[in-house]
Amino acid sequence: MKTHWHIMVVDDEEVMRESLAAWLREDGYCVDTAVSGSEAIASARKQEYAIYFIDLKMPGGIDGIETMMEIRKIHYEASIIIVTAYATVDTAITAMKEGAQEYIVKPCNPEEISLLVGRIIKVKNLQRENTILRKKLTRQYSFHDIISKSPKMMAIFELVKDVASLRSTVLIQGESGTGKELIARAIHFSGDRAREPFIGVSCAALAETLLESELFGHEKGSFTGATSQRRGKFEMADGGTIFLDEIGDISTKLQMDLLRVLQERKFYRVGGMEEIEVDVRVIAATNNDLDQAVRDGRFRDDLFYRLNVINIHIPPLRERREDIPLLAHHFVERISHELGKDIRDIGEGGLKILMNQDWPGNVRELENAIERAIVTCKARMLTEEDFAFLNNNGNHNPEKKNWSVPMNMTLEEAESRIIGATLHRTHGNIKEAALILGIDRSTLYDKIKRYKLPRE
């Protein structure tokens, strides 16, 4: 439908302006007009136009080229056609250099103008289609806001679906920033409890006594400052799910209290005499090695077994590098929208830097890095330079820090080892390995054959 596309005609001559607008309207486009550059700029701030026809010479105020430059700042993707009655090479060059898509001399053949507008709209339709398809693709790889195409994560998504409607306790383990809470939410919102509350508690954030009151509530006067009765998170989560983050950090006393709740589904408020019964599903998460904590005697083994009925281990980002481009594009789109910036993509150089990092802070660290790059980026695409802070701060990759070359190693041996190591890191994914190594896929493939390297 042509009516999706808005066109603006800017000309100080009424007859010129209105006749072109009428001609375009007959062709089915939504057309607005402006009598001056400043009026066009004001309209551009309110409405996005796909095409601007701008008269080059508009006496008084700003001329066509200046108008175009201002509009470019507002709508970078708009197609601008500069219109003039007198063609000179100089003005044409200036217009094109400043970003005009076309330069036409009036009067022009109707066929020429139809083809021109048709061609621009065709490209815009393809761009729009591309954006829609990319969004669909992102959704295809996403599960309750978790974006991944990694086989390990896909297996987790399947497990989440399988256990969503059970009441069994789930223990989610994974490094900081891997998205443990997102998995917990996915379990809750995929199951029968989706309409009931999902209550999250960060166990590491509160002191022992406060945490106890936070979890189980308290009666009025039970401790200094307890001026009124308060319900705890377990009560609030009744019928739903309680998510206990950083469970590895809780005290021995709380471990005992929690074990009782898990066994009997009953507890007392702090200072309370009345036993409270709840129907709560418990999902716990930790970035600690709980097995080790049990072996060290820091965590009760009976509580560990109660929590560890269903275990989900989220792999760190460095073990699923195939997700980095997917996540990066997702974050660029989301964050640039949130920050009101017009950054649409991430270049190959920028992506290569991201692929080369080990991301000890995982997805959260990647997200923060992209946000920082977007904040300082002046262009429409994130490039290598926007991620310079990652290089300046030193690469997290320990392999690079420990890099040393034996004295008798040949260049070919070094190359073979580098390629072998990279293939190992990418689990044999040639496309990703080529991106990291900065060579094209066919070159990499030739080298793999030459050095008789295994794919993984």
Next chain:
Amino acid sequence: MKAISIVALGEVDEESLSAIEAGLWQAFGFDVRRADARPEPAGAYDAQRGQYSSVLILRDLLGYVSQGDVRLVGVTEKDLFIPMLSFVFGQAQLNGVAAVISLARLRQEFYGLPPSRPVLISRSVKEAIHEVGHTFGLTHCADSTCPMSLSNNVRQVDVKGEDLCRNCSIIFEENTNHIRSRIKPGAEVRK
């Protein structure tokens, strides 16, 4: 009785005018009548271009619209232009009252070919339907055989037919429900 009025602007080929009259009646179902001819649109002449401004002609025509006119169509032998384009076959007010068509570029002799009355008449009817269609809110149609498809040259005019396609017929009926006095068989929706 309300009708589409046709007005000759200067001396215009009579056979074409009659064919346009019949063609508009067939296509839109409204009565069609011939208004008194008016002089050539001298004020619309652009000496520099040697052509007539269709915009100025449309403005003139609006002054002639009478109470009983559903639409008013000016027909001229003069070559028309809008400032942006080297020529136009005609122009209309989208969802408006007035339209104008030129026969100048519909004639074979304009292209150095021997004159052909059937060709001129056929092209005149299609272009008149096209411009009047715009006044009823129809925009360009993607079906190249529909008279509402865009034609930038006579080859494209020749490909078109005189019957509105199904889509344009439906839009026309929706847009004119409030003003249609009667629908002639020829204006029924094409299946």
